[in-house]
Amino acid sequence: MQKLISKFFLRRKVTSGQTADGKSHIASIPDELAIEIDHHGSPVSKRPSEWFVCFVPGLQKQWWHGFTNPRHKHVFALKMVGDGQWVIFEPWWNRIMVTVLDMDEAVKFLRWGAVGSILKVTERIPGDGSQARGWANCAVLISLMLGRSYWTWTPHGLYKRLSAEDGVEPVDLADFLEEKLNSMMQRIAGEALGNVSALTKLSPEAAFTELGKRISKIMFSLSSLSLHRFAVSEAPRFPVAADAFFTHGPHQAVASVKALISHFCERGQFRDCDQERTSRTFLSMLRGNLYLETVLGCRTEPDERDLESRTKSVVEVFLRGEVFIRGLEALPVNALKSRGGEMFASVNEKNRLGLLAHTKKIEPSQKLRADLMLGGIS
């Protein structure tokens, strides 16, 4: 009898998730596969997350809309899981969508939420909801996901119950985005740009290559690409948040480039120029077509090695100019006028730069032969 009672208690501990040795013991599962579980029966203990619960009007007409609150006909929830990444939990008629969204994608859902109401709610672990609650509509499923036991079947009913809870706050989307963009961009730019003044000890080539690599790395990161799309796409609706992106992102990068240009101008290594404009130009060159292609979704973001070789090529053109094009005569630029010369690089220049190796088989034209005879090859 005593044996029977002890067996009964042992089984109760297993089924409730609490075991004597902290392992789950199921007869058909080998011991070596047993995993440690917490007191809720979960292999990993997680702290409760904050969810943005969005109560929204419908986007397309449904037969049942007439029975629900005009602004709260559907409910879904999102939470931030990393730098600009979100998880969405949205009950559909035929599935539950659980997926990761980038910031620009998440804002599309949050904007929908802002048309209705957004509440910031902390989930409960283990919670007091129940799977046996029945009728798995959006309100019931969100309530269960948050660990609530509310007996309500409508989004608006859930909204009223959650609003009445202590610690649940309404979210102003514009304020939230402004704060988030400010903090994210300041941190990203601060960490990635690093100490630019230390670069002044390097040669112009080394300094601009290093700074170019740092800027490219941020610029082509998934989170920055997503934030750029957000800032351009949503600027009319969230101008302050978009401004935060440009101020702490591209403009900060321009300021770093300008500091380097200013340093080398003072040392006489760079010619006089409009430093602000030239700095923006450097950034524009780093972007190139690649940025447009990536941000428009034509290709995936480039890897670090691609970016490095591309940066070196951009820095070369930025510092020395395009080696194949020389002396645009009659341009309204004194420096150019004084240089004169031809439109394309001379053979001398190409030889000097070691660029003729692949053109050995090309027969020089008559004009070129004449030029060579007149100019000679140094």
Added chain:
Amino acid sequence: MAIYASTTYVNQHIISAVANVLREERTTVTNIESAVDKAGIDRNEVRARFGSMHGLILEMVSELSDSLIEPLEYNGEDRQVHDVLIEFANRLADTYSASHLIALYRIALTEAIRHSGIGRDFFERGPGKLTVCLAQYLESSARRSNQLPIDNPKRVAENFLSLLRDNLELFDALNGTRTSSAKDHSDAVTDAIELFCHGIVTEGQ
């Protein structure tokens, strides 16, 4: 022929009316449908003529690109390469700062977020086409003047276009309201070409 001419005229009228709205409201418009509505054009008419709203966007981008590459298409011997490049560069600078391109870019980017598939076509008909045409022009000019071939004309063209992409203005939506004088444009073009030809390093460095 009369029908063709009439169709072309109506299509052109639609493009022009929508372009005007996008130009005037470049900082606020976020979708092509609202621009079509504001232009007083029936959405069904647009779908019937351009296949879809995306069709209209792509037609507008193509039209802009075609007007930009005009200077590159004239192959007369009387035109110097630098004259052609300066005219091309000036057109680019004007287009980036004063046309409906920024609004189109915002709309295309918004569509890209929705993964609607317009991004690649937008790129190929816009910046991609400009790059290819400029590369072909540089290559043929080098050939015509009996110079050695350019190693990678597409890369050279891309660098040239990047320099002239009016920098942040295209990307910074908030700068859409900024106006710049003709002198600013001229200076920007001159600086860009100077940088492209000679770089920023002083001689002897």
